[in-house]
Amino acid sequence: MADLLVTGTLALDDVRTPFGEVTDALGGSATFFAYAASFFTDVKLVAVVGQDFPKEHLELLAGRGVDLAGVQVTDGRTFRWTGEYGYDLNEARTLDTRLGVLADFKPELPPHYRRCPFVFLANLDPVIQLDVLRSMERPRLVALDTMNFWIKGKPEALRAVLHEVDALLINDTEARMLAAEPSLVRAARAILAWGPRVVVVKRGEYGALMVTPDRFFFVPAYPLESVFDPTGAGDTFAGGFMGVLAGEGGTSEAALRRALVYGSVIASFTVEDFSLNRLKRLTRPDIEERCRAFREMMQVEL
Amino acid sequence: MADLLVTGTLALDDVRTPFGEVTDALGGSATFFAYAASFFTDVKLVAVVGQDFPKEHLELLAGRGVDLAGVQVTDGRTFRWTGEYGYDLNEARTLDTRLGVLADFKPELPPHYRRCPFVFLANLDPVIQLDVLRSMERPRLVALDTMNFWIKGKPEALRAVLHEVDALLINDTEARMLAAEPSLVRAARAILAWGPRVVVVKRGEYGALMVTPDRFFFVPAYPLESVFDPTGAGDTFAGGFMGVLAGEGGTSEAALRRALVYGSVIASFTVEDFSLNRLKRLTRPDIEERCRAFREMMQVEL
DSSP states (O other): OOOOOEEEEEEEEEEETTEEEEEEEEEHHHHHHHHHHTSSSEEEEEEEETTOOOHHHHHHHHHTTOOOEEEEEEEEEEOOOEEEESSSTTTTEEEEEGGGGGGGGGOOOOOGGGEEEEEEESSSHHHHHHHHHTTOOOOOEEEEEEEHHHHHHHHHHHHHHHOOOOOOEEEHHHHHHHTTTEEEHHHHHHHHHHSSEEEEEGGGGOOEEETTTTEEEEEEOOSSSSSOOOTTHHHHHHHHHHHHHHHHHSSSSHEEEHHHHHHHHHHHHHHTTTTTHHHTTTOOHHHHHHHHHHHHHOOOOO | OOEEEEEOEEEEEEEETEEEEEEHHHOOHHHHHHHHTTTSSSSEEEEEEEEESOHHHHHHHTTTTOEEEEEEEEESOOOOOEEEEEETTTTTTEEEOOOOOGOOOOOOOGGGGOOOOOOEESOHHHHHHHHHTTSOOOOEEEEOOOOHHHHHOOOHHHHHHTTOOOOOEEEEHHHHHHOSSSSSSHHHHHHHHOOOOOOEEEEEGGGEEEEEEEEEEEEEEOOOSSSOOOTTTHHHHHHHHHHHHHHHHHOSSHHHHHHHHHHHHHHHHHHTTTTTTHTTOOOHHHHHHHHHHHHTTTOOOO
């Protein structure tokens, strides 16, 4: 089992969906990622929060064995996101973003973090992503997530960090935007030419597609009767994916495929309730049972 | 190998996509279906055309071994469809529909058609679909396709025919519309309660989902660099699916799954060119090769 470092956001979210709403809920890309990955491996977190961040949230992560030595608690307010979803739960509408302490985030890696072999740069300013990556000592697998805000706002910094990562996890609209190419296959191939050897395109309720230079792999999304809140689905997908790879210590095609199934499984639990509520009740046997269901849903004899 | 009967439209299409356009092109749900199915089994066609329908189109189908004894050539003009697609190729915009001889279509089944064990009721007035079905003698598997026009326009007739079919093939938007239910899983379950024991939800570039009372199965769409014209994708998907089932003479879960993969394979070729142009160049070895690629894209060891 290998350690997994993640940098990203810890946040307080206000979220409204057609099925309910929450205020001041625990959120953030690194939160969701770390919690999901903690089922499979030891996670080290690099992030910043303000003095207003409830201690119980940090205790929740610590209780999952997440190493918080890289979490700075600074003067100011925690990053806040306010968003809503319509009946088409595939896309969030951001109503408000307050960076707070994130605006001046200078990540500092404790010395024992620097040799982490698996690294995930969750959605964050690409300048900070690169900064964290350059502090690491020869990681084995580095993956990155990003979003439209950075694709439009910091394209050069994003290309610079992409050049140094092994895998990009990105949603389909953003993959097309990043490559300026309406064909998803061509978009993925263009991105492969910029550095990553793996592109994982997240497609919400349609699952995900992994593109490598000579192969494709599809993983479906688990067919749920009810989705309550998609917030964190992509981050927990990434957390399951990277958690399984780090847990196995593997980066083979077979390991990548297996890891994607686990990512899809964890994401399917995440959306069954608001914030991390469903994950908090989740057990490893629940995960394994749904994995078996995935295998059954994908099986065909030709 | 068992025979497969299809009723649906033979049409002349004007189609524009971002990548080109065709006028007076061979189209129609039954045309695409029959051509695709002809790779796998013997097809019997029930349809109507006007005197203007070019003989070469009928010869094309006859050349594939399609039995045309049930095709009426009547006074009047052939059904015409004019449509276009934007860069999002998932949805056609209908610009014009001229029913022509289809307006008074009274299907007549030649006696040797009546014992066909596999039946496909392609997109058509549900009153006609039911009429054809009632002329058959105890078919083993009946499947049906429909569209928003009939869901809104003839809901009772559609429910009546649905009550008597084994499988519904329908696209995702229309499945939700038919069941008046935004959750696809719930929509499929609602439809299962009305008669069919299999619901296949077609999701365009995202593949298809098969729902049976106790199981799900996913088949991806083949990841293409270029899609030229999606017209006929759904009909050839159905043609491959039903063609393989009839060819095997099977209706088991394993056969249904295998048939869905072939459906997705055939549809992936269809969209690579306008009208039936790509299918006309297609060979059985091409199909088998892409099937092997599908198996590879879906394989995972958990």
